[in-house]
Amino acid sequence: MSARRARFITVEGIDGAGKSTHLEWLAAQLRALGHSLLVSREPGGTELGERLRELVLHADMDVETETLIMFAARREHMARVILPALAAGQWVLCDRFSDASFAYQGGGKGVAHDKLSTLERWVQGDFGPDLTLLFDIPTEQARSRLAAARSPDRFEREGQAFFERVRDAYLKRAAAQPERFVVIDASRGIEAIQEQIGDEIRQRFTPDV
Ligand SMILES: Nc1ncnc2c1ncn2[C@@H]1O[C@H](COP(=O)(O)OP(=O)(O)OP(=O)(O)O)[C@@H](O)[C@H]1O
Numbered sequence: 001m002s003a004r005r006a007r008f009i010t011v012e013g014i015d016g017a018g019k020s021t022h023l024e025w026l027a028a029q030l031r032a033l034g035h036s037l038l039v040s041r042e043p044g045g046t047e048l049g050e051r052l053r054e055l056v057l058h059a060d061m062d063v064e065t066e067t068l069i070m071f072a073a074r075r076e077h078m079a080r081v082i083l084p085a086l087a088a089g090q091w092v093l094c095d096r097f098s099d100a101s102f103a104y105q106g107g108g109k110g111v112a113h114d115k116l117s118t119l120e121r122w123v124q125g126d127f128g129p130d131l132t133l134l135f136d137i138p139t140e141q142a143r144s145r146l147a148a149a150r151s152p153d154r155f156e157r158e159g160q161a162f163f164e165r166v167r168d169a170y171l172k173r174a175a176a177q178p179e180r181f182v183v184i185d186a187s188r189g190i191e192a193i194q195e196q197i198g199d200e201i202r203q204r205f206t207p208d209v
């Protein structure tokens, strides 16, 4: 198993799209296949990152400040957690990564694409996910799933127009990088989605899965 290359897989989508639900399922599948695995999330993923997460989710701040904090937390996460895990042969599954900055701070809040690309290059160099599962769902449907689940944070309190922009920005980014993204129709039932994810993983990563 150790001779096989570990993969970095991210899940993306608007709040309530089903990222955490399916990440947990995928982690269980990969573990059952015998892979050593690290599951993480952004913002967060390190002790400092979790403190920064608290700030960006709950403190009011300028959107460019917010963007810089997101990428600072990402740098810490990548350098201290993600890269060492991959080097040690662990697969890494992450709930959100840079695509979320393009979608939320870019599409949602209007930060210029150039600035985001510059930060992405600075923080990541050539590094990025091997595969990104984008859970795409109408904003209304995501909102009603979330309403049943928990109380909203600073992002989840944004209006529907905000989430429409975030959703569009995600879809644009997926269209620009079709080899990395799989867009999943997340309005369907959980079983149909799991079947698609399983197929994608086998198709892309056999014989390593
Ligand atoms: N395909 C589905 N059909 C029905 N309910 C679902 C489906 N996927 C997820 N859910 C439910 O919707 C809610 C939101 O899902 P989940 O927490 O996985 O979304 P998320 O994308 O991680 O959201 P957030 O960005 O806010 O963390 C949960 O209660 C979950 O059980």
Ligand SMILES: [Mg+2]
Binding pocket: 019, 020, 021, 095
């Ligand atoms: Mg989640």
